[in-house]
Amino acid sequence: MTPPLLEVREVVKAYSMGSVLSRHRIRAVEGVSFTMKAERPEIFTIIGESGSGKTTLARMILNTVSPTAGTIRFRGTDLSKIWRGRDRLAFMRGVQPIFQNPFDAFNPLKQIDRYLFTTARRMAGLRTVKEIEDRADQALKKVGLSLVEIRGRFPHELSGGQLQRIAIARALISTPALIVADEPVSMIDASLRMSIVNLLRNLRDEMGVSIIYITHDLATAYYISDRIIIMRKGRVVEGGDARAVLDNPQHPYSIQLKQAVLSPDAAGSGGALLSAGLVESQAELGELT
Amino acid sequence: MAPATAAPRAPAKENGKAEATIEPVLVVSGLRAYFQTSSFGVEREVRAVDDISFHVGANEIYGLAGESSSGKTTLIKTVAGAIRPPLRVLSGSVVFDFRGRRVSVYDSDPQVMDEIRWKHLSYIMQGSMNVLNPVRRVRHSFVDFAFRHIGRKMPEFMDIVRTHLQRLHLTPAVLDAYPHQLSGGMRQRVTIALATVCRPEFIIADEPTTALDVIVQNGVLAMLRDVQREIRSSIIFVTHDMAVHANLCDRLGIMYAGRLVEEGRTADVFKAPKHPYTAHLIASLPRIGYVAARKGLEGTPPNLADPPSGCRFHPRCPLAADICRRQAPPMTWSSPGHRVACFAAATGSAQ
Numbered sequence A: 001m002t003p004p005l006l007e008v009r010e011v012v013k014a015y016s017m018g019s020v021l022s023r024h025r026i027r028a029v030e031g032v033s034f035t036m037k038a039e040r041p042e043i044f045t046i047i048g049e050s051g052s053g054k055t056t057l058a059r060m061i062l063n064t065v066s067p068t069a070g071t072i073r074f075r076g077t078d079l080s081k082i083w084r085g086r087d088r089l090a091f092m093r094g095v096q097p098i099f100q101n102p103f104d105a106f107n108p109l110k111q112i113d114r115y116l117f118t119t120a121r122r123m124a125g126l127r128t129v130k131e132i133e134d135r136a137d138q139a140l141k142k143v144g145l146s147l148v149e150i151r152g153r154f155p156h157e158l159s160g161g162q163l164q165r166i167a168i169a170r171a172l173i174s175t176p177a178l179i180v181a182d183e184p185v186s187m188i189d190a191s192l193r194m195s196i197v198n199l200l201r202n203l204r205d206e207m208g209v210s211i212i213y214i215t216h217d218l219a220t221a222y223y224i225s226d227r228i229i230i231m232r233k234g235r236v237v238e239g240g241d242a243r244a245v246l247d248n249p250q251h252p253y254s255i256q257l258k259q260a261v262l263s264p265d266a267a268g269s270g271g272a273l274l275s276a277g278l279v280e281s282q283a284e285l286g287e288l289t
Numbered sequence B: 001m002a003p004a005t006a007a008p009r010a011p012a013k014e015n016g017k018a019e020a021t022i023e024p025v026l027v028v029s030g031l032r033a034y035f036q037t038s039s040f041g042v043e044r045e046v047r048a049v050d051d052i053s054f055h056v057g058a059n060e061i062y063g064l065a066g067e068s069s070s071g072k073t074t075l076i077k078t079v080a081g082a083i084r085p086p087l088r089v090l091s092g093s094v095v096f097d098f099r100g101r102r103v104s105v106y107d108s109d110p111q112v113m114d115e116i117r118w119k120h121l122s123y124i125m126q127g128s129m130n131v132l133n134p135v136r137r138v139r140h141s142f143v144d145f146a147f148r149h150i151g152r153k154m155p156e157f158m159d160i161v162r163t164h165l166q167r168l169h170l171t172p173a174v175l176d177a178y179p180h181q182l183s184g185g186m187r188q189r190v191t192i193a194l195a196t197v198c199r200p201e202f203i204i205a206d207e208p209t210t211a212l213d214v215i216v217q218n219g220v221l222a223m224l225r226d227v228q229r230e231i232r233s234s235i236i237f238v239t240h241d242m243a244v245h246a247n248l249c250d251r252l253g254i255m256y257a258g259r260l261v262e263e264g265r266t267a268d269v270f271k272a273p274k275h276p277y278t279a280h281l282i283a284s285l286p287r288i289g290y291v292a293a294r295k296g297l298e299g300t301p302p303n304l305a306d307p308p309s310g311c312r313f314h315p316r317c318p319l320a321a322d323i324c325r326r327q328a329p330p331m332t333w334s335s336p337g338h339r340v341a342c343f344a345a346a347t348g349s350a351q
């Protein structure tokens, strides 16, 4: 039997925060478990409150942060046992990240095309300059950019959405088994966002790539996800088939979340929805976070 | 040429507060700002802001939307006077009127601008974690940026800060954290708190809520609007989230490829978009429940170093005619308070 693509079991991440005098522990992730099968590629979506541990969970899956407790296995290999450079490279070829804030993700002193070239060389094993540049250009074209347009440019010379699209293009250069995408389309307009979300869908359907899609956008989550989990304060409050969960959320937090989605049809309402929704959600959840 | 903004007439507010003409607080006229670089002897000019005119009234929230890389950030950077080479202002003017104090951004000496930026104008930059000093606790950023302006004693000042943070769903414990210890959305809210705690008269916010879940986002927007209403200040709000525009903004400007292509009252733009790009944008909004395949706009966003001739939307426009390839459509009033730059919209609807 083939081992699962990804197995996350009871992972916990605790951080300590505060001054020397008032140090306290934060449980950023508190016992999260899920499994993604190898034989059925899927889009697994994580939504949830800001600060609920989504990025921390993603970092643990990418093996850049180690869990305080619990285990994560990728294709049967325990991530905490990956030591040798060769194993690390194999892992990186299998799992590609798209980081949350594109303004932080790139080194400001490094030209942006270098990232693509390095990835083409290291992750896709390409050798000649032509092969490498062609692959980079192909990947960029999929996200509405091209190599001529970005060649030699530094991160600060690009718009937010362009950076975000380059981060996506980078993950497309090789064909990983799993992409961990942390809010990959948050700075992209609705139309381009749709094209990119379709791209993720095609990756799943045509290339067999599984995707962990972290987002605050419930509409695209509904559109592309197979399964979904909803997180709050480090825990999964609800999970299951994405459409079933979003059509008919059960947990009070999920219900609130869905109700709070603003409608574009409210134009001219003077924003009545804004405050009303807020008061309600605070009262029902009985707290501020 | 775009129509002169000599007498910008803001339409009456929908809630009927009977403000027939609102004194504009900001008037931008014929603004052109390009990135001009030369590397290896190749001159390159990115025309990110190309002949843009608009105004923002007192007590008004002006929304700005448009395709990724259409020049929104460059436009508001230029408006805030926060530019540096290779970005250059080639023509046009940006004039603020802070309750009788007139400041022309590109005709004033830098000292005046510095003072304005501290006192009257607050600019929340896109992805703006960089205002937070990475090696100092968040508390210090508040003290550095806001303490002088609030003019209270330290304990009282910290109380004000804590209350303000709570309105943004943040625990005051974030004050003791270093920026890297906060989640993306927490940092974003800290930045918003910094920019609003002094209640500036003019707030320019570039995608300030991209990392927030919808509940927290609504809290942040409600706070922003309350602060705005309290002192009748003005806001320019840039976001790709059209639902946010619908719920927050009085008027909406749509940019495409370095130009303002449509502008009107938010409800008008949503209900009767005149420009084909706007019409597409609004029709393409995803909603919960959509599962059938939906497509984005065909073609790619234009390269602003080499934009299409005439109307920059013509290669992707379903209504493009010959004239569109040759001439740039001027901004024209299609109805009171609603303007559009499109040849087809001038003769009929673009939908």
Ligand SMILES: Nc1ncnc2c1ncn2[C@@H]1O[C@H](COP(=O)(O)OP(=O)(O)OP(=O)(O)O)[C@@H](O)[C@H]1O
Pocket (backbone or CB within 6 Å): A015, A016, A017, A026, A027, A028, A049, A050, A051, A052, A053, A054, A055, A056, A057, A100, B180, B181, B182, B183, B184, B185, B186, B211, B212, B213
């Ligand atoms: N390096 C760190 N040190 C201390 N605390 C941290 C660290 N990284 C994250 N945290 C804390 O862990 C919690 C979860 O953060 P995380 O970034 O995982 O949230 P998130 O769900 O991704 O939120 P957002 O939607 O705002 O990006 C937060 O309370 C944050 O302050």
Ligand SMILES: Nc1ncnc2c1ncn2[C@@H]1O[C@H](COP(=O)(O)OP(=O)(O)OP(=O)(O)O)[C@@H](O)[C@H]1O
Pocket (backbone or CB within 6 Å): A156, A157, A158, A159, A160, A161, A162, A187, B035, B046, B048, B066, B067, B068, B069, B070, B071, B072, B073, B074, B075, B086, B087, B126, B304
């Ligand atoms: N320093 C720079 N040098 C050259 N070109 C630049 C520079 N900064 C931005 N640009 C270009 O100017 C154009 C407009 O960028 P801008 O950041 O204003 O877009 P935007 O509308 O804010 O996009 P987004 O929604 O993606 O943030 C883009 O093509 C971008 O690549």
Ligand code: SF4
Pocket (backbone or CB within 6 Å): B275, B276, B277, B311, B312, B313, B314, B315, B317, B318, B319, B320, B321, B324, B329, B341, B342, B343, B344, B345
């Ligand atoms: S001017 Fe022509 S090409 Fe441009 S948006 Fe209008 S119809 Fe389309």
Ligand SMILES: [Mg+2]
Pocket (backbone or CB within 6 Å): A054, A055, A056, A100, A182, B183, B184, B185
């Ligand atoms: Mg995050």
Ligand SMILES: [Mg+2]
Pocket (backbone or CB within 6 Å): A159, A160, A161, B072, B073, B074, B126, B206
């Ligand atoms: Mg921008």
